[in-house]
Amino acid sequence: MSIEKSKASEKIVIIDYGAGNIQSIKFALERLGYTGVLSSDAEEIKSADKVIFPGVGEASSAMKKLKSTGLDTLIPQLKQPVLGICLGMQLMCNWSEEGDTEGLGIFDVDVIHFEKTLKVPHIGWNRIKELKSDIFEGIAEQEFVYLVHSFYAPVCSETIAKCDYGVNYSSALQKNNFYGVQFHPEKSSEAGEKILKNFLKI
Amino acid sequence: MLTKRIIPCLDIKDGRTVKGVNFVSLRDAGDPVELAEIYSKSGADELVFLDISATEEKRKTLAELVRKVAATVNIPFTVGGGISSVEDVDVLLQNGADKVSINSAAVKNPELINELAAKFGRQCIVVAIDARQVQGKWLVHLVGGKVPTEIDLFDWVKEVEERGAGEILFTSMDHDGTKAGFANEALAKISDMVSIPVIASGGAGDKEHFCDAFTKGKADAALAASVFHFKEIEIRDLKQKMKEKGIEVRM
Numbered sequence: 007m008s009i010e011k012s013k014a015s016e017k018i019v020i021i022d023y024g025a026g027n028i029q030s031i032k033f034a035l036e037r038l039g040y041t042g043v044l045s046s047d048a049e050e051i052k053s054a055d056k057v058i059f060p061g062v063g064e065a066s067s068a069m070k071k072l073k074s075t076g077l078d079t080l081i082p083q084l085k086q087p088v089l090g091i092c093l094g095m096q097l098m099c100n101w102s103e104e105g106d107t108e109g110l111g112i113f114d115v116d117v118i119h120f121e122k123t124l125k126v127p128h129i130g131w132n133r134i135k136e137l138k139s140d141i142f143e144g145i146a147e148q149e150f151v152y153l154v155h156s157f158y159a160p161v162c163s164e165t166i167a168k169c170d171y172g173v174n175y176s177s178a179l180q181k182n183n184f185y186g187v188q189f190h191p192e193k194s195s196e197a198g199e200k201i202l203k204n205f206l207k208i
Numbered sequence: 209m210l211t212k213r214i215i216p217c218l219d220i221k222d223g224r225t226v227k228g229v230n231f232v233s234l235r236d237a238g239d240p241v242e243l244a245e246i247y248s249k250s251g252a253d254e255l256v257f258l259d260i261s262a263t264e265e266k267r268k269t270l271a272e273l274v275r276k277v278a279a280t281v282n283i284p285f286t287v288g289g290g291i292s293s294v295e296d297v298d299v300l301l302q303n304g305a306d307k308v309s310i311n312s313a314a315v316k317n318p319e320l321i322n323e324l325a326a327k328f329g330r331q332c333i334v335v336a337i338d339a340r341q342v343q344g345k346w347l348v349h350l351v352g353g354k355v356p357t358e359i360d361l362f363d364w365v366k367e368v369e370e371r372g373a374g375e376i377l378f379t380s381m382d383h384d385g386t387k388a389g390f391a392n393e394a395l396a397k398i399s400d401m402v403s404i405p406v407i408a409s410g411g412a413g414d415k416e417h418f419c420d421a422f423t424k425g426k427a428d429a430a431l432a433a434s435v436f437h438f439k440e441i442e443i444r445d446l447k448q449k450m451k452e453k454g455i456e457v458r459m
Binding site for chain 2 (some may be wrong): 030125129171190194
């Protein structure tokens with residue numbers, strides 16, 4: 007009873023800036039018993055208990071959308087837990103090779119393209135390893151997650167999970183209240199839902 | 209290592225599954241949402257919904273179905289069947305589809321691939337290609353393989369990749385329904401030509417056929433319908449077999 011009550015009162019905002027399939031994240035939250043609000047409003051985002059920063063698509067056009075709404079200055083200033091997903095995570099980095107675009111500079115790493123010898127996009131299920139964060143509580147080393155991406159963040163001091171696709175790269179990053187995952191927890195079966203749940207419980 | 213994917217395909221007409229299914233546990237054998245949920249729990253890596261309805265209500269019914277699937281299922285899914293415009297794709301993605309697959313519309317208007325890739329990103333654009341051999345030459349076919357074109361399969365494969373396809377779903381009409389195995393030779397040729405993932409379709413009859421599609425056909429994923437719907441092959445058993453053969457698989 008008390009758990010249900012706390013879930014219902016938790017305010018989760020999914021940043022809506024016209025990038026990609028955010029409906030799936032909203033549905034995933036609902037399956038976990040939470041309600042997500044889609045918003046691009048600065049006050050609404052600032053007042054959230056948790057913020058989810060999604061993104062599917064192309065980096066430079068997504069960044070343009072963030073700039074045109076002032077979200078590019080708002081997001082790095084947020085104090086509550088923020089979870090960037092896929093392109094969301096990449097935009098939280100310093101720079102992306104995709105469209106040669108500057109990022110939000112939260113994570114101190116540059117996003118680059120996979121080796122040309124590999125099949126790109128990296129689409130499908132791959133393992134995450136060397137997990138070190140509370141969002142991976144109860145998640146086994148080498149757990150499978152679903153990914154779809156052509157660019158990646160190399161391993162750096164903020165790496166909290168790695169994935170191997172031709173190279174070991176950052177499958178997740180963390181700096182203070184900011185978390186980023188390259189994979190799609192909302193599409194990664196039970197393991198993904200567990201990771202989302204862990205984030206929502208922070 | 210990235211794993212090889214197993215993808216059950218559900219044929220949909222007016223919001224219901226068409227081909228018979230043999231699932232004792234199903235409360236409603238025609239409910240695609242329930243079937244999708246069962247597949248996601250039994251180890252499917254992705255799902256494909258192929259809409260074959262031809263009614264005026266089609267778009268609305270399909271969007272509603274996509275929404276219900278997205279609300280229920282926690283693995284990725286692709287929607288295809290009669291998609292011919294940016295608006296069609298927008299509605300499906302907005303309702304929660306992860307990817308869309310385009311087929312005849314891309315052949316008739318190849319520029320559509322560029323438009324979709326630019327607007328939504330290539331990762332969600334699957335180009336489905338139906339082909340069969342005519343006098344020793346692989347030719348692209350339309351309307352579920354019924355109408356031949358003059359287009360060479362391998363030329364078309366190269367073109368769709370260049371135009372921005374994120375994945376290629378190749379169905380050999382010569383193999384489809386035969387249960388005699390996938391078109392491994394053509395598959396391997398396609399896979400070697402492109403640097404995007406290739407999904408094999410048409411011909412699955414036993415577990416060995418899937419293994420061959422990955423080893424001989426160099427496919428990244430394999431799709432099938434009836435062998436799964438009629439429980440001739442259990443996905444878990446199939447994956448166990450793949451694992452024994454040293455094929456990377458998500459268990």
